[in-house]
């Protein structure tokens with residue numbers, strides 16, 4: 001057993017059976033002057049220091065002046081990729097848009113060509129390095145998408161890499177099939193043939209091997225239509241996959257309405273959001289997910305988080321870590337972005353990046369809050385004046401120690 005004493009602020013405490021919504025997010029539960037006991041890999045108990053009773057432990061960590069919170073839950077990443085895309089970054093600085101770069105064969109198709117040429121072992125080695133860095137900087141659960149394979153063999157290669165990552169690290173890793181990320185070159189003249197490949201080859205084969213948790217699609221002008229989302233998501237659902245979908249990044253084309261009808265767990269991006277979209281989200285349990293790293297990097301509008309939260313909806317935030325639109329895995333930076341550009345309070349941002357992120361990737365029973373019986377996946381910050389200082393120090397995580405599955409990293 002381990003005991004953490006004198007915790008200045010212990011954040012996101014309590015039991016949760018659904019994501020925090022609207023005003024609940026700003027009223028993040030927390031305890032001052034707290035203790036927390038870890039038994040093996042789980043949170044055994046916690047409370048205020050005045051209630052700490054004699055308890056036999058192997059190790060005591062004194063957290064005077066320090067803040068303890070659940071590790072970040074990054075519910076949207078593309079962490080498995082072949083190489084970075086700095087050339088496109090420079091093209092954009094010179095004036096080309098993300099869509100223009102994609103139209104001339106760059107973007108997702110560029111990443112796919114490189115990934116197709118790479119061996120599974122190389123891909124795994126690089127991805128593990130990235131994932132280890134995520135964990136060191138406080139990410140305690142992660143979702144990883146395919147979508148740079150775009151052939152049966154290469155999408156399978158990506159899923160195998162994700163499976164290997166999930167057994168190599170001590171945090172929950174969820175796999176999402178995003179074969180519908182872009183229409184590959186070979187199917188440009190016959191997109192129906194690619195949809196057919198996804199529905200009739202990939203989904204049945206990959207689910208049979210238990211390699212996938214979620215089904216995704218990039219529903220966007222120039223990528224996939226709402227009708228194609230209906231086909232692919234229904235095929236995924238028939239094989240037990242929950243939908244988590246990319247919608248409204250550049251245009252609002254009805255993807256949200258369809259995602260709600262398909263009972264999607266999450267709708268991600270939402271940089272372009274109409275009042276109608278918000279009203280419809282209010283009728284559903286679908287969780288909106290904002291990806292401010294993408295808005296920052298591509299210089300596109302930010303998801304209207306204030307409108308979403310003030311409408312009483314829930315919101316999660318995630319990195320969207322990928323080589324094209326958000327090449328950073330820093331959840332600390334995302335929490336800062338949530339405050340600075342999404343106009344969320346630090347409490348709302350921390351909730352969005354922990355418990356709400358956990359619900360957005362179906363791991364809330366295991367992690368995302370300080371709850372008895374959940375995994376002891378914890379961040380202990382440096383001494384700070386208050387939790388407001390976590391996002392205040394943008395780009396500089398305030399971590400003193402990370403505890404993963406009860407072990408100090």
Ligand SMILES: N=CN[C@@H](CCC(=O)O)C(=O)O
Pocket residue numbers: 078107108111218246249294320322323324325326
């Ligand atoms: N928008 C679609 N997919 C990724 C970007 C992929 C890429 O550019 O490589 C995203 O979520 O931003």
Ligand SMILES: [Zn+2]
Pocket residue numbers: 076077078246320322
């Ligand atoms: Zn994405």
